[in-house]
Amino acid sequence: MAAIFHDSNGLMLSWFRRKKTDAPIPVPEAVQPEVLVPAPTDQVLEVPAPAPEVSATEVPALEASVLEPQAADPADSTPAPTSVEPLPEPSRPDPASPGKPGWRQRITSILTRDIAELFGRNPILDDALLDDIETALITADVGVTASTQLVESLRKRMKAREFADAKALLAALRSELLALLRPVTVPLQIDASKKPFVLLTIGVNGVGKTTTIGKLARRYKDEGRSLMLAAGDTFRAAAVAQLQAWGERNGVAVVAQGQNADAASVAFDALQAARARGTDVLIADTAGRLHTQGGLMDELAKVARVLRKLDGEAPHEVLMVIDGTTGQNAINQVRKFNEKIPVTGLVVTKLDGTAKGGVVFALAREFGIPIRYAGIGERPEDLRVFDAEAFVDALLPESLGG
Numbered sequence: 001m002a003a004i005f006h007d008s009n010g011l012m013l014s015w016f017r018r019k020k021t022d023a024p025i026p027v028p029e030a031v032q033p034e035v036l037v038p039a040p041t042d043q044v045l046e047v048p049a050p051a052p053e054v055s056a057t058e059v060p061a062l063e064a065s066v067l068e069p070q071a072a073d074p075a076d077s078t079p080a081p082t083s084v085e086p087l088p089e090p091s092r093p094d095p096a097s098p099g100k101p102g103w104r105q106r107i108t109s110i111l112t113r114d115i116a117e118l119f120g121r122n123p124i125l126d127d128a129l130l131d132d133i134e135t136a137l138i139t140a141d142v143g144v145t146a147s148t149q150l151v152e153s154l155r156k157r158m159k160a161r162e163f164a165d166a167k168a169l170l171a172a173l174r175s176e177l178l179a180l181l182r183p184v185t186v187p188l189q190i191d192a193s194k195k196p197f198v199l200l201t202i203g204v205n206g207v208g209k210t211t212t213i214g215k216l217a218r219r220y221k222d223e224g225r226s227l228m229l230a231a232g233d234t235f236r237a238a239a240v241a242q243l244q245a246w247g248e249r250n251g252v253a254v255v256a257q258g259q260n261a262d263a264a265s266v267a268f269d270a271l272q273a274a275r276a277r278g279t280d281v282l283i284a285d286t287a288g289r290l291h292t293q294g295g296l297m298d299e300l301a302k303v304a305r306v307l308r309k310l311d312g313e314a315p316h317e318v319l320m321v322i323d324g325t326t327g328q329n330a331i332n333q334v335r336k337f338n339e340k341i342p343v344t345g346l347v348v349t350k351l352d353g354t355a356k357g358g359v360v361f362a363l364a365r366e367f368g369i370p371i372r373y374a375g376i377g378e379r380p381e382d383l384r385v386f387d388a389e390a391f392v393d394a395l396l397p398e399s400l401g402g
């Protein structure tokens with residue numbers, strides 16, 4: 001159930017606890033803040049930092065933008081949040097879930113099909129074969145520059161008679177693809193000395209930011225970290241409700257101010273609250289925006305600036321979420337967002353939903369920004385730490401070489 005309470009800063013928090021089907025509804029104690037803040041009694045709670053000097057234009061007063069509990073006033077004319085799509089159910093045991101084989105079963109790319117077709121014909125090693133490989137790579141969104149470079153390297157090696165047969169050529173292609181991804185295969189390390197470690201998620205509309213936050217909440221919770229989420233997408237009431245639903249599912253507190261609040265103010269509140277509670281990780285959501293919308297892009301820089309008023313190093317990770325089905329447009333998106341706020345990590349989502357997947361290579365080649373996670377489905381467990389080998393293996397299984 002969700003409880004709404006105010007902390008010492010007058011900030012409204014909703015705290016969700018996992019439903020236990022037969023347990024009585026714990027109404028009275030759920031609103032006791034001391035129950036909701038599970039700090040050991042012998043541990044001194046971090047005193048909230050004194051309010052920094054932030055200009056009124058940058059951080060609006062909290063009272064002005066606090067989300068009212070939905071049940072507070074039935075006569076309130078504010079429209080109720082629009083309906084939120086039901087969250088995907090956690091999976092039943094599924095062969096696609098555990099370990100690396102999950103990648104192969106979820107990622108079904110035309111690259112696999114095209115290369116299988118080429119190599120299934122037991123081809124002779126000639127320029128025509130290399131041209132066909134290049135076409136297959138470009139078709140799968142690897143990008144013209146990366147594809148040309150890859151194939152030129154193979155051509156040189158072929159001319160030097162390095163490959164005894166097609167199988168050897170395919171092995172070389174696999175290892176070249178892997179070499180492209182290795183430098184960006186750098187998992188996100190949560191620095192435990194940062195309390196909280198602040199993750200800011202950014203990206204264009206509908207790429208999977210909020211879903212990724214939900215999945216991350218699940219992951220970090222399972223790792224035993226304490227968490228808080230900030231509902232920084234204040235454009236739509238449904239966006240706040242969507243994050244709260246993920247919070248409820250994972251038993252994680254969500255700081256929200258409701259629709260039309262200032263996103264930077266929500267982030268600021270949340271960081272203050274997370275600090276006061278000694279929370280390990282704070283993940284802030286933001287509204288989707290097009291990289292071409294100048295004003296909205298400036299808002300992201302403002303969110304980071306306001307966070308830095310409390311913690312000079314925050315956000316510790318700026319996680320840009322990319323829809324893997326976007327194709328080459330992803331390059332432009334990253335370039336534009338990175339100009340506004342330096343991106344420190346990428347999440348590529350919907351790799352299960354794209355027939356291509358090659359944009360991962362194009363991104364790696366173009367920016368060298370670490371790819372932290374891959375989204376391979378809609379369920380909470382469908383977020384994987386990016387694994388270059390598993391990814392290349394999913395696209396080009398060794399068996400394709402015959």
Ligand SMILES: Nc1nc2c(ncn2[C@@H]2O[C@H](COP(=O)(O)OP(=O)(O)OP(=O)(O)O)[C@@H](O)[C@H]2O)c(=O)[nH]1
Pocket residue numbers: 203204205206207208209210211212233239286287288289349350351352353374375376377378382
């Ligand atoms: N198949 C698949 N669907 C995904 C994945 N990640 C997210 N989605 C779906 O993508 C849709 C959009 O996800 P959201 O998390 O709402 O995207 P968002 O970036 O927060 O969207 P805005 O807040 O509107 O900008 C939802 O239907 C998700 O279930 C993924 O890895 N695979």
Ligand SMILES: [Mg+2]
Pocket residue numbers: 209210211233239285286287288
């Ligand atoms: Mg969202």
